Amino acid sequence: MNGKLEVRAAPHLLDPDSTAKIMYSVLLALIPSALAGVILFGVHALWLMLVSVAAACFTEAGCQLLLRQPVTITDGSAAITGLLLAFNLPPSFPLRYAAFGAFMAIVLGKQLFGGLGENPFNPALIGRVVLAAAFPQEMTTWQALGGVMADAATTATPLGLIKLGQVPALSELLLGNVLGCIGETSVVAILIGGIYLLWRKIIDWRIPVGMLGSVAVLSVLLGADPLVQLSTGGLMLGAFFMATDPVTSPVTKPGRWIFAIGAGAVVVLIRFFGGLPEGVSYSILLMNAVKPILNKATKPRIFGEVRGRA
Amino acid sequence: MIWRPFRGGIKPKEFKEATATKPIVTVPLPPRVILPLQQHLGERANPVVVRDELVEAGQIIGNSAAFISAPVHASISGTVTRVTAEVIEIARRNREGVRELSTGKWENLDKLPADAIRCIARKAGIVGLGGATFPTAVKLTPPAGCWVNTLIINGCECEPYLTADHRLMVEQSAEIVFGAYAMAQALQAVRIIFAVEDNKPDAAKKLAEALTAAQLRPYGAIIRNTTAEVRLVPSRYPQGAEKQLIWSLTGRVVPLGGLPAQVGVLVHNVATAYALAEAIRKAKPLIERVVTVTGPIVNAPGNYLVRLGTPIRELLAYAGGVKEPVKAIILGGPMMGEAQVDDGAPVTKGTSGVLVFGEADLAPVRQTRCIRCARCVEVCPMGLEPLYLARLAEKELWSEAVQAGAAYCLECGSCAYICPAKRPVAELIRRAKVKCQEGGIVDERQAGSQSRTASA
Ligand code: SF4
Ligand code: SF4
Numbered sequence: 187m188n189g190k191l192e193v194r195a196a197p198h199l200l201d202p203d204s205t206a207k208i209m210y211s212v213l214l215a216l217i218p219s220a221l222a223g224v225i226l227f228g229v230h231a232l233w234l235m236l237v238s239v240a241a242a243c244f245t246e247a248g249c250q251l252l253l254r255q256p257v258t259i260t261d262g263s264a265a266i267t268g269l270l271l272a273f274n275l276p277p278s279f280p281l282r283y284a285a286f287g288a289f290m291a292i293v294l295g296k297q298l299f300g301g302l303g304e305n306p307f308n309p310a311l312i313g314r315v316v317l318a319a320a321f322p323q324e325m326t327t328w329q330a331l332g333g334v335m336a337d338a339a340t341t342a343t344p345l346g347l348i349k350l351g352q353v354p355a356l357s358e359l360l361l362g363n364v365l366g367c368i369g370e371t372s373v374v375a376i377l378i379g380g381i382y383l384l385w386r387k388i389i390d391w392r393i394p395v396g397m398l399g400s401v402a403v404l405s406v407l408l409g410a411d412p413l414v415q416l417s418t419g420g421l422m423l424g425a426f427f428m429a430t431d432p433v434t435s436p437v438t439k440p441g442r443w444i445f446a447i448g449a450g451a452v453v454v455l456i457r458f459f460g461g462l463p464e465g466v467s468y469s470i471l472l473m474n475a476v477k478p479i480l481n482k483a484t485k486p487r488i489f490g491e492v493r494g495r496a
Numbered sequence: 497m498i499w500r501p502f503r504g505g506i507k508p509k510e511f512k513e514a515t516a517t518k519p520i521v522t523v524p525l526p527p528r529v530i531l532p533l534q535q536h537l538g539e540r541a542n543p544v545v546v547r548d549e550l551v552e553a554g555q556i557i558g559n560s561a562a563f564i565s566a567p568v569h570a571s572i573s574g575t576v577t578r579v580t581a582e583v584i585e586i587a588r589r590n591r592e593g594v595r596e597l598s599t600g601k602w603e604n605l606d607k608l609p610a611d612a613i614r615c616i617a618r619k620a621g622i623v624g625l626g627g628a629t630f631p632t633a634v635k636l637t638p639p640a641g642c643w644v645n646t647l648i649i650n651g652c653e654c655e656p657y658l659t660a661d662h663r664l665m666v667e668q669s670a671e672i673v674f675g676a677y678a679m680a681q682a683l684q685a686v687r688i689i690f691a692v693e694d695n696k697p698d699a700a701k702k703l704a705e706a707l708t709a710a711q712l713r714p715y716g717a718i719i720r721n722t723t724a725e726v727r728l729v730p731s732r733y734p735q736g737a738e739k740q741l742i743w744s745l746t747g748r749v750v751p752l753g754g755l756p757a758q759v760g761v762l763v764h765n766v767a768t769a770y771a772l773a774e775a776i777r778k779a780k781p782l783i784e785r786v787v788t789v790t791g792p793i794v795n796a797p798g799n800y801l802v803r804l805g806t807p808i809r810e811l812l813a814y815a816g817g818v819k820e821p822v823k824a825i826i827l828g829g830p831m832m833g834e835a836q837v838d839d840g841a842p843v844t845k846g847t848s849g850v851l852v853f854g855e856a857d858l859a860p861v862r863q864t865r866c867i868r869c870a871r872c873v874e875v876c877p878m879g880l881e882p883l884y885l886a887r888l889a890e891k892e893l894w895s896e897a898v899q900a901g902a903a904y905c906l907e908c909g910s911c912a913y914i915c916p917a918k919r920p921v922a923e924l925i926r927r928a929k930v931k932c933q934e935g936g937i938v939d940e941r942q943a944g945s946q947s948r949t950a951s952a
Contacts, residue, residue: 196830434868490904
């Protein structure tokens with residue numbers, strides 16, 4: 187026997203999936219939407235994505251160096267935060283503001299709470315909320331600097347138009363030929379990525395199904411066209427890529443149902459009765475906040491446990 | 497009859513092809529054996545031989561008066577070269593024979609009352625050979641007030657890589673069936689279910705044939721008084737876990753902290769049934785067992801019938817040695833087996849497999865923070881939340897871990913298998929379990945049923 191044997195704890199067989207593989211699969215799933223964003227809104231959209239991803243990665247590495255922790259930007263999670271934040275920005279958003287948003291997303295949304303796995307809120311959404319508060323003007327200016335949408339006749343998003351009584355054509359909504367944040371308009375692109383993640387079992391189908399389902403049902407009840415409601419605003423992006431963030435969604439299946447249905451309901455409430463045209467970010471953040479309660483309330487029953495025994 | 501899926505579980509790659517079709521090969525007697533005096537759960541046996549004493553294979557060399565214990569027999573004939581409180585070593589003298597048990601040889605179970613069967617199981621040193629190593633005689637003594645009407649013979653062998661039970665079922669189905677009837681006789685059970693995972697249809701077929709053949713044998717009234725059937729269950733890990741198997745086959749739920757006997761069921765491994773049959777019909781003590789020796793770098797992976805106490809080194813050499821330098825040796829299956837520090841450890845009653853890995857099979861594990869993906873929650877067959885339990889264990893909050901259910905962990909390893917962050921979740925929970933047992937911390941849920949469990 188030459189050399190010492192390695193003594194690891196059981197199990198000695200591990201599933202091939204890893205945190206990095208999961209994160210890279212999510213990045214891969216975001217590529218169709220990224221392409222759609224560039225095609226629809228021009229090169230500036232690409233710059234927004236690159237700047238935001240780079241800023242997120244640098245910030246993460248910087249925080250970890252400061253805290254003397256191992257630098258883990260290769261796990262891909264910071265890049266996802268950066269990219270999702272960019273997807274949530276208007277097409278003409280200034281690059282330096284985007285970098286600031288990514289910085290805040292990582293610092294406020296993630297590292298402040300202890301890094302990956304510890305953050306209660308989706309970091310990209312934290313970044314977006316910070317930007318909406320800091321730059322309300324820029325965050326609601328809808329103008330494509332290039333791409334297919336450069337010569338759009340309007341400067342309003344579909345949800346804005348609906349509030350004015352003009353409903354855009356469904357085909358345009360599906361392709362994303364409308365104004366909006368760079369990663370959220372093309373329903374088709376989001377679905378391609380989303381279905382890939384569902385197939386890879388990286389996201390739980392209960393979350394998009396629950397969230398989209400509750401929006402559809404409530405829209406019908408309120409007399410709106412459910413398909414238009416589903417394919418406008420940030421709903422698709424949120425339902426497939428942001429509400430599904432494992433860190434900030436419940437760990438139990440019933441908890442995830444409630445989480446998803448609740449998020450959908452809040453979206454409808456904001457859209458129909460709130461002052462804002464869109465509420466996906468806030469609805470997900472709100473449900474993020476409720477998550478710990480949901481986890482507690484839906485604890486699985488231990489096999490063989492008799493509940494409520496005297 | 498419907499099959500009920502148990503909660504959670506995983507489907508790891510099986511890696512059984514290398515050995516599933518390899519007939520059991522008898523390994524020649526080793527020159528030296530190392531026999532630990534604790535190869536079972538319960539009291540350790542005390543040595544009853546001294547150094548330089550000549551012993552015969554099959555002779556008792558360690559014994560205990562405690563109820564929950566099992567004797568240890570010399571597995572080869574020779575000279576005792578070392579005796580400590582933990583282990584006895586024997587150097588072989590060229591003698592082939594095996595001393596028989598004093599209990600006689602029996603074909604007709606009518607002549608054997610329950611106590612006689614338990615006595616044979618005890619004298620033969622038989623313990624649960626699936627890996628649990630709980631003394632069989634004790635298990636065949638249900639606690640007062642419990643009638644075990646259903647006996648499950650566990651041939652699931654859900655651990656990847658292992659095929660020892662599979663081969664035993666294919667090659668020794670008649671003995672297994674006899675052993676099962678003997679167990680039923682001891683328990684007065686009225687129903688026997690042989691459970692086989694559906695990746696082993698050949699084993700199920702052999703058992704079914706053996707069951708039919710047994711009807712014509714002079715085994716006694718027990719044949720007519722029990723119904724026996726072979727049931728295929730889907731291959732999913734850990735289907736062979738006691739409580740999960742009982743649920744799948746009978747729909748009965750063993751209460752937390754309780755025993756299967758409380759719901760009228762007992763589960764014994766196929767290899768245990770085989771050992772009991774050998775003891776009853778051939779008066780053979782438990783001095784050998786079938787071990788799957790496998791792994792990517794083993795030259796002749798296979799299923800080997802080997803004397804207990806044979807050093808792994810010896811067994812491995814017999815299996816053709818290795819192609820590359822050995823990097824890890826695991827005794828048992830890959831999910832629950834224990835990694836060894838060297839190749840000097842012996843095969844014991846609980847050794848179902850020897851897995852040998854080389855450099856290439858031991859990729860460095862890159863651990864990350866828990867990403868709360870909940871895959872561990874999804875796969876835990878006990879309905880625990882491994883991520884939280886592991887976190888409490890990490891913070892050494894032992895008592896909190898127990899209140900959260902750590903004591904009910906099966907140590908099946910499913911959670912750690914599935915974890916994308918590659919966190920040693922199962923190991924952390926196991927640590928919490930051990931700490932609490934040492935510290936006497938019990939879960940509130942279980943406090944009420946303590947007296948019952950203690951008596952078992
Ligand atoms: S090792 Fe324990 S906690 Fe992990 S899956 Fe198995 S029973 Fe559940
Ligand atoms: S499987 Fe691993 S990463 Fe996922 S929740 Fe469990 S412990 Fe955390």
